[in-house]
Structure formats: structure tokens, C-alpha cells
Amino acid sequence: MTDRIHLPDVVGKGYKDFWYFKGRYRVVKGSRASKKSATTAIWYIYNMIKYTEANLLVVRKTFRTLKDSCYMQLKWAIHRLGVDAYFNCKESPLEITYKPTGQKIYFRGIDDPLKITSITVDAGVLCWLWVEEAYEITSEAAFDTLDESIRGEVPTGLFKQATLTFNPWNEKHWIKKRFFDKADKDVLAKTTNYRCNEFLDESDRDMFERMRLTNPRRYQVAGLGDWGIVEGLVYENWEERAFDFSEIAKRENVHSAFGLDFGYTNDPSALFCGLVDTVRKEIYVFDEMYKKAMTNKMIYKEIVRMGYAKEKIIADSAEPKSIAQLRGLGLLHIHGAKKGKDSILNGIQLVQDYKIIIHPQCVNFITEITNYTWDKDKFDNQINKPIDDFNHLLDAMRYAMERFGRKVSGIQFLK
Structure with a gap:
């Protein structure tokens, strides 16, 4: 490939630790417009080109939500990096292929667990997992099943990794206890917010400022990426x-x-x-x-x-x-x-x-x-x-x- 880009101009700031971390888990909670999903999508496209034996599994709780979210976000990343000619994006079946090597991005929903456990790759190894809107996965055991799908030996220089991105609506979610409440060298637990997104315009920033003034409780979560504290539920049964x-x-x-x-x-x-x-x-x-x-x-x-x-x-x-x-x-x-x-x-x-x-x-x-x-x-x-x-x-x-x-x-x- 001869195309060249200046990566900082494409990715922006605020995610240097995320970009270079090679431990088993990258877990990013963030506010809206914190570019966590956009940065993740760019990272995967860039690194599938870099690591010619890597394949990616993208998961949400339900399969039907993937096309309008992760699939479109990855297509956007391909275009943003200017590598459209090198990728084939299909909707039936839903998958993305890096044409020079045959590496693939697979899309699955937890609502069909058999399709997750039965994935076999044509080229290279299945070594990366992206769980978008991980907050939707209320069962830690369901995540463990996903995590186990990324198994086996990887070629020298490659690494296995699961990335979770989500909005932190509820502090009682299992993700907090597992990844944020204790330090682990194999875990990058990161919080981001709209302030690190230099690609927002003034109207976007004004929206968050209005939220800060009129709805401070929501601003803490949707604006700053703090954990949501849920007390006094209206419906409990x-x-x-x-x-x-x-x-x-x-x-x-x-x-x-x-x-x-x-x-x-x-x-x-x-x-x-x-x-x-x-x-x-x-x-x-x-x-x-x-x-x-x-x-x-x-x-x-x-x-x-x-x-x-x-x-x-x-x-x-x-x-x-x-x-x-x-x-x-x-x-x-x-x-x-x-x-x-x-x-x-x-x-x-x-x-x-x-x-x-x-x-x-x-x-x-x-x-x-x-x-x-x-x-x-x-x-x-x-x-x-x-x-x-x-x-x-x-x-x-x-x-x-x-x-x-x-x-x-x-x-x-x-x-």
C-alpha cells in the first residue's frame, strides 16, 4: 500500500494509552460524543492492515442492532483512513473483508450463541473481540463465553485482546466491579468524555453546556462519563x-x-x-x-x-x-x-x-x-x-x- 495519512489528524487526542495497550482487556466507559466507538473502529481497521493475520469478532447483545451501529462505524473508519479500495463490506452475510489477505471482521449477537462458538477463520487467527454497548450485556457469564471464543496460540508479534465500549449508566453493573474497582496490569480501564473530542463543533459543545445547567444528574453520566447512581427505581417488579x-x-x-x-x-x-x-x-x-x-x-x-x-x-x-x-x-x-x-x-x-x-x-x-x-x-x-x-x-x-x-x-x- 502506498497511501499515507498523518494518523494524529485522523484519530485526534485523548486515546494514546488505548492505542498502544496490548493487554487482554481494554474497557472504555465514556460520555456521548467521547469518540470511543469511532476511535475503536479506526484502531481495528488500521491494525488489521498492520497485523496481516488478525481477525476481529464484533458483538452486541442482539445481532439486529449491529448493522446500523458497529458495521456502519467500521465502514466510516475505512473511508476516514482512505482505504476503501482494500476492503469489501457485505451485508449478507454481515462481514467485512480485507481483500489483500482475506482477513475478516465478523458480526454476531449474543442472542445466537451457537454462531459465536462456531466461528472458523479462513486466514490467520481470531484474536480480537469488540463488545460495543457492553452495558447491554447484563450477564457476566455471557461475557465469559465470548471471552473464551478468543483462544489458542497467536503468531509471534500478535496478541489476543477484548475491547469493551459503553455508556456507564449504572454503577451496579458487573463491568465496574470486574474491571474498574481493582488494578490489573492486563486491564486498561479508561473513562472519556466529550472534552477530548476536538472534532465537535460549537453547537455540540453548547448542547453539553445546556445539559450541565439544566440536567446536572444526566450531565455527570452523559457528559462526563461518570458512573450513574441508580436509586429509587420506578419499576422494580x-x-x-x-x-x-x-x-x-x-x-x-x-x-x-x-x-x-x-x-x-x-x-x-x-x-x-x-x-x-x-x-x-x-x-x-x-x-x-x-x-x-x-x-x-x-x-x-x-x-x-x-x-x-x-x-x-x-x-x-x-x-x-x-x-x-x-x-x-x-x-x-x-x-x-x-x-x-x-x-x-x-x-x-x-x-x-x-x-x-x-x-x-x-x-x-x-x-x-x-x-x-x-x-x-x-x-x-x-x-x-x-x-x-x-x-x-x-x-x-x-x-x-x-x-x-x-x-x-x-x-x-x-x-
């Missing part, structure tokens, strides 16, 4: 468990429930997909949509693609124009939620009467429910008002559950 949607749907007294919360630039549009057993008092969360920058037409197309266009969907009534447009596009059974005085608290109280079973593929729902807490007053006392955060799918769930309850007032909601 839930569990993550795989289940067969079709079998649950066959039960008597089970009804489908779909809710839609609108977002755009800073907040995602969120579709909650559930089954409600009104006798056993159980809510089964089986699917979700969770994407930013979606127009109403894009929301419609995505709901059609997911197969839910004929379902009764209860949407945020604060956007009647959006509901009308979606109905005109073909969602004939979409209706606005019946909001009113204390509707949020009444909806929460109704959901609290149910046990919530969440399918592991609903990673965004799990993230929200593990971080949705009661707000606090200026004296740090909890109040009967939830935080206005981690609530997009949970608001959508409230809308969907509206028809299963009745208005309740004068109730102490805190638990």
Missing part, C-alpha cells in the same frame, strides 16, 4: 427472560398492546410492543423500535417492516398532527393517548400492578427500566414525580396500557 411470543399469545386473557412515543433530534421515536395477561397480571415486552431522526414517513415504513401496521397503536396525543399523518399513510388503528391530570402517575401505578417480563432482544427497554427513577427535590429527597429521562419506551408502554386500567387518585406512588 421485572425480569429479563427469553420467551416464545406465539405461545404467550395463545393464552386466554392475553391482549396485544402497542404504544408510540415521538422524538426526533435528541430523543428517539419509540415503539413499545407487548402482550398483556390481565389475569396473571403480566406484561411481556417482546419487541421495540428505538431510533432518532425519524420522520413520520420513516416511522410508518419501519412499523410496516416490523409487521405491526394493522395493530392498534396508542400514541403520544401531544402530537395530533403526527398521528393524523401516520393514519393517512396507512396506520388506520393509531389513536392518541387520553392524557389528563396525573395521567403519568396513574399510568405508573397501573403498570406497577403487573410483573414485567422483558425479552433479551429489547435492549433499549432494559436500559430504560434499569435507569428510570423518581426525581428528587433540592434537598435530595425523592418526590412523586419520575425523572424526565430514560422514559421513551416506558412512556409508550403507559400509553399502550391505558385501556387496561382505570383512573386512581390519592395514592402514594413511591416504593
Whole structure:
């Protein structure tokens, strides 16, 4: 290869230790816009060219989230390094090949463990693992299985390494205890934030400054990359468990429930997909949509693609124009939620009467429910008002559950 670039201009500052570390684990928690995923992607593309026998396995909790995240991030890194001609990026199967040597980047989801353990490489060795959004992996044992997939001897000069990148929403996560709470020469545990990202413009920096002033609790995590301290969860009666949607749907007294919360630039549009057993008092969360920058037409197309266009969907009534447009596009059974005085608290109280079973593929729902807490007053006392955060799918769930309850007032909601 004759192409030359000045690497510091491409990568930027703040990741020198990360770039040169060759121990077994690189674990990076960081705020949004801290360029942790971008830097990781560039590192892998650069070093696959450098180490001609290295292959990479990229993993997220669910396979379906990989194409729009890690795969696109690695394609971006290839283009940023100016090596597009040397890589072949395929979507079926999802993989990237370095053409001069046949080295590959494989993509797998923990939701299909057999595909992880059965990987065999055509050229070289499988020596690198990237776990993106590692916070989604709630089971340390699941990570151990992944870690064991990077095994065997490697050629002289090469090294085995697992890299975990994530947002540190919850200080009780196993990652903190394992990698951050004790020093280990084989572990680089690093915290980054937006301040080391010199590629941000003024509007990006202004967003974080507004967050610092208006939402200091969120700023500590989403701005500075500190661990999130979770106290006073709104919903505690839930569990993550795989289940067969079709079998649950066959039960008597089970009804489908779909809710839609609108977002755009800073907040995602969120579709909650559930089954409600009104006798056993159980809510089964089986699917979700969770994407930013979606127009109403894009929301419609995505709901059609997911197969839910004929379902009764209860949407945020604060956007009647959006509901009308979606109905005109073909969602004939979409209706606005019946909001009113204390509707949020009444909806929460109704959901609290149910046990919530969440399918592991609903990673965004799990993230929200593990971080949705009661707000606090200026004296740090909890109040009967939830935080206005981690609530997009949970608001959508409230809308969907509206028809299963009745208005309740004068109730102490805190638990």
C-alpha cells in the first residue's frame, strides 16, 4: 500500500494509552460524543492492515442492532483512513473483508450463541473481540463465553485482546466491579468524555453546556462519563427472560398492546410492543423500535417492516398532527393517548400492578427500566414525580396500557 495519512489528524487526542495497550482487556466507559466507538473502529481497521493475520469478532447483545451501529462505524473508519479500495463490506452475510489477505471482521449477537462458538477463520487467527454497548450485556457469564471464543496460540508479534465500549449508566453493573474497582496490569480501564473530542463543533459543545445547567444528574453520566447512581427505581417488579411470543399469545386473557412515543433530534421515536395477561397480571415486552431522526414517513415504513401496521397503536396525543399523518399513510388503528391530570402517575401505578417480563432482544427497554427513577427535590429527597429521562419506551408502554386500567387518585406512588 502506498497511501499515507498523518494518523494524529485522523484519530485526534485523548486515546494514546488505548492505542498502544496490548493487554487482554481494554474497557472504555465514556460520555456521548467521547469518540470511543469511532476511535475503536479506526484502531481495528488500521491494525488489521498492520497485523496481516488478525481477525476481529464484533458483538452486541442482539445481532439486529449491529448493522446500523458497529458495521456502519467500521465502514466510516475505512473511508476516514482512505482505504476503501482494500476492503469489501457485505451485508449478507454481515462481514467485512480485507481483500489483500482475506482477513475478516465478523458480526454476531449474543442472542445466537451457537454462531459465536462456531466461528472458523479462513486466514490467520481470531484474536480480537469488540463488545460495543457492553452495558447491554447484563450477564457476566455471557461475557465469559465470548471471552473464551478468543483462544489458542497467536503468531509471534500478535496478541489476543477484548475491547469493551459503553455508556456507564449504572454503577451496579458487573463491568465496574470486574474491571474498574481493582488494578490489573492486563486491564486498561479508561473513562472519556466529550472534552477530548476536538472534532465537535460549537453547537455540540453548547448542547453539553445546556445539559450541565439544566440536567446536572444526566450531565455527570452523559457528559462526563461518570458512573450513574441508580436509586429509587420506578419499576422494580421485572425480569429479563427469553420467551416464545406465539405461545404467550395463545393464552386466554392475553391482549396485544402497542404504544408510540415521538422524538426526533435528541430523543428517539419509540415503539413499545407487548402482550398483556390481565389475569396473571403480566406484561411481556417482546419487541421495540428505538431510533432518532425519524420522520413520520420513516416511522410508518419501519412499523410496516416490523409487521405491526394493522395493530392498534396508542400514541403520544401531544402530537395530533403526527398521528393524523401516520393514519393517512396507512396506520388506520393509531389513536392518541387520553392524557389528563396525573395521567403519568396513574399510568405508573397501573403498570406497577403487573410483573414485567422483558425479552433479551429489547435492549433499549432494559436500559430504560434499569435507569428510570423518581426525581428528587433540592434537598435530595425523592418526590412523586419520575425523572424526565430514560422514559421513551416506558412512556409508550403507559400509553399502550391505558385501556387496561382505570383512573386512581390519592395514592402514594413511591416504593
